[in-house]
Amino acid sequence: MLDLTLTNGLVAFLLGTTTCILSTAFYNLYFHPLSKFPGPKLWAAFQFPYLQAMLGGRVPFQIKALHDIHGPIVRTSPNELSIIDPGAWKEIYANKRFIRPPQYLERPPGVEAHSLISAGVADHARFRKAIAPAFSEKAVKLQEPIVTQYIDLLIKKLREKVEESQSKSAVVDVVHWINFATFDIISDLGWGKSFHCLEKQDYDPWMTVILQFKALLIGFSLNYYPILKTLVGYITPASALAGLKLVLDTSKRNVKTRLARKSDRPDMMSYILAHNEFSPSTRMSEEEMIANSMAVIVAGSETLTAALAGTINALLTHAKERKTLVKEIRSCFKDEDEISVQSTKSLLYLTAVLQEGLRLFPPLPDNMHRAVPSGGATIAGHHLPEGIVVGIPCYSTFRSRTNFSRPNEFLPERWLPEHQAEYNDRREAFNPFGLGAHGCLGQQLAWAELRVILARSVWNFDMRVPEGKKQLVWTEQKIFWAWDKEAVDVELSLAAR
Numbered sequence: 001m002l003d004l005t006l007t008n009g010l011v012a013f014l015l016g017t018t019t020c021i022l023s024t025a026f027y028n029l030y031f032h033p034l035s036k037f038p039g040p041k042l043w044a045a046f047q048f049p050y051l052q053a054m055l056g057g058r059v060p061f062q063i064k065a066l067h068d069i070h071g072p073i074v075r076t077s078p079n080e081l082s083i084i085d086p087g088a089w090k091e092i093y094a095n096k097r098f099i100r101p102p103q104y105l106e107r108p109p110g111v112e113a114h115s116l117i118s119a120g121v122a123d124h125a126r127f128r129k130a131i132a133p134a135f136s137e138k139a140v141k142l143q144e145p146i147v148t149q150y151i152d153l154l155i156k157k158l159r160e161k162v163e164e165s166q167s168k169s170a171v172v173d174v175v176h177w178i179n180f181a182t183f184d185i186i187s188d189l190g191w192g193k194s195f196h197c198l199e200k201q202d203y204d205p206w207m208t209v210i211l212q213f214k215a216l217l218i219g220f221s222l223n224y225y226p227i228l229k230t231l232v233g234y235i236t237p238a239s240a241l242a243g244l245k246l247v248l249d250t251s252k253r254n255v256k257t258r259l260a261r262k263s264d265r266p267d268m269m270s271y272i273l274a275h276n277e278f279s280p281s282t283r284m285s286e287e288e289m290i291a292n293s294m295a296v297i298v299a300g301s302e303t304l305t306a307a308l309a310g311t312i313n314a315l316l317t318h319a320k321e322r323k324t325l326v327k328e329i330r331s332c333f334k335d336e337d338e339i340s341v342q343s344t345k346s347l348l349y350l351t352a353v354l355q356e357g358l359r360l361f362p363p364l365p366d367n368m369h370r371a372v373p374s375g376g377a378t379i380a381g382h383h384l385p386e387g388i389v390v391g392i393p394c395y396s397t398f399r400s401r402t403n404f405s406r407p408n409e410f411l412p413e414r415w416l417p418e419h420q421a422e423y424n425d426r427r428e429a430f431n432p433f434g435l436g437a438h439g440c441l442g443q444q445l446a447w448a449e450l451r452v453i454l455a456r457s458v459w460n461f462d463m464r465v466p467e468g469k470k471q472l473v474w475t476e477q478k479i480f481w482a483w484d485k486e487a488v489d490v491e492l493s494l495a496a497r
């Protein structure tokens with residue numbers, strides 16, 4: 001009797017759940033406000049196909065293929081549109097009322113305060129006020145000696161590798177080396193304490209844990225399924241969170257040590273402390289400094305590594321472009337000391353090469369999600385109701401035939417004034433640093449590092465694909481929010497002048 005009641009109960013539950021899922025899918029397909037937009041039916045009906053593609057590491061490529069078929073607007077989930085129309089940049093990101101959707105605002109377990117990435121509107125504005133001056137053009141000028149010290153060390157270590165080898169050439173993985181340099185720089189500027197990766201020639205455990213972006217995406221995905229999320233929370237053993245604890249403990253220690261030091265060197269903490277002193281009503285707490293310094297250190301290292309490694313990887317197979325760049329760098333300066341943040345700003349070809357690298361291998365290739373605010377909004381000519389998630393994916397937008405001519409080719413010249421008319425690209429589609437309230441806070445520092453690291457590498461070394469090695473096809477890598485960077489092996493020899 002009991003068995004029968006149990007079975008009946010189970011059957012009723014399964015029937016009820018199935019009916020609910022199917023009727024929601026039916027609604028999503030035929031009655032939802034987004035039902036008129038093109039896209040795969042399964043993705044429109046259910047959330048899981050998009051999440052599955054995201055966790056498979058190929059979602060930006062799949063979305064690009066969908067835009068190629070369906071045009072500038074594609075429905076990628078029941079409630080979400082991907083848009084590559086250049087005009088949408090301003091409509092979405094320049095409007096302060098578009099904020100990150102709640103699923104993407106969560107903090108990792110144990111992080112006590114919000115950061116720029118996870119905060120609501122008011123806290124976000126308060127954080128930007130405190131942190132933005134630390135990465136202004138003026139601040140980057142003051143920080144140049146700190147940055148240069150690490151670029152000097154990078155070049156010195158690589159030169160030693162070449163000089164010590166019998167063949168007078170050395171094969172190095174530039175992803176590792178650039179990561180070492182960019183992490184050393186941003187940890188010094190963030191915490192006043194470097195990871196010393198260049199010296200150790202190794203990653204710090206803090207970095208190894210924090211670079212697990214796939215785990216972050218699993219966390220975001222679970223936000224769509226609250227019951228599953230609660231269950232996962234219960235069954236996750238404490239040991240699985242040990243890495244996260246190490247990251248948090250190290251970050252706390254580094255912030256506390258820096259605060260105790262009372263230094264006035266031009267790092268981020270100095271600027272935040274100055275802000276706290278002059279504007280006590282909008283001050284940042286110590287927990288907020290910890291959370292924000294972690295966000296800045298990740299944002300300010302991985303992005304640069306992807307941009308530089310992707311660009312160098314492309315230069316290896318583009319002899320003409322490489323030669324033009326080498327000529328510019330080696331003819332504009334008489335001595336390596338002349339290569340600086342200021343002096344590289346006017347190098348048009350260097351900038352064009354980097355822009356083309358950012359176009360083809362954007363460090364944040366995925367969709368930058370935003371929720372349509374109350375009252376709805378018109379985007380790319382369509383009125384969308386409140387709560388719809390919209391976003392521009394850099395990878396699809398920068399490689400779209402409707403925005404750029406010969407979109408998949410590495411053609412730095414398209415950025416030079418004398419060639420612009422010939423290409424007739426829709427340059428307003430190109431915003432690799434984003435726009436508006438959440439736009440990149442470290443753009444000045446990014447350009448300084450991009451230009452000086454590439455220029456000094458080209459000044460010092462000739463580069464080629466190592467003999468017998470298969471060169472990485474950049475777009476065969478997976479993307480878990482950021483590129484899942486595989487090795488880019490390069491054979492370096494001292495520049496032949």
Ligand code: HEM
Pocket residue numbers: 116117128135295296299300301303304307362363364368369431432433434435437438439440441442443445446
């Ligand atoms: C090539 C290098 C870089 C690229 C392409 C890049 C790109 C971006 C993009 C597209 C965003 C906006 C994300 C969104 O709207 O959801 C962003 C935000 C951000 N970037 Fe960068 N970035 C780079 C380097 C840096 C550096 C060196 C720093 C160091 C300070 C930095 C710090 C940040 C921070 C803190 C944010 C979050 C801003 C906010 O939410 O208010 N980035 N970046």
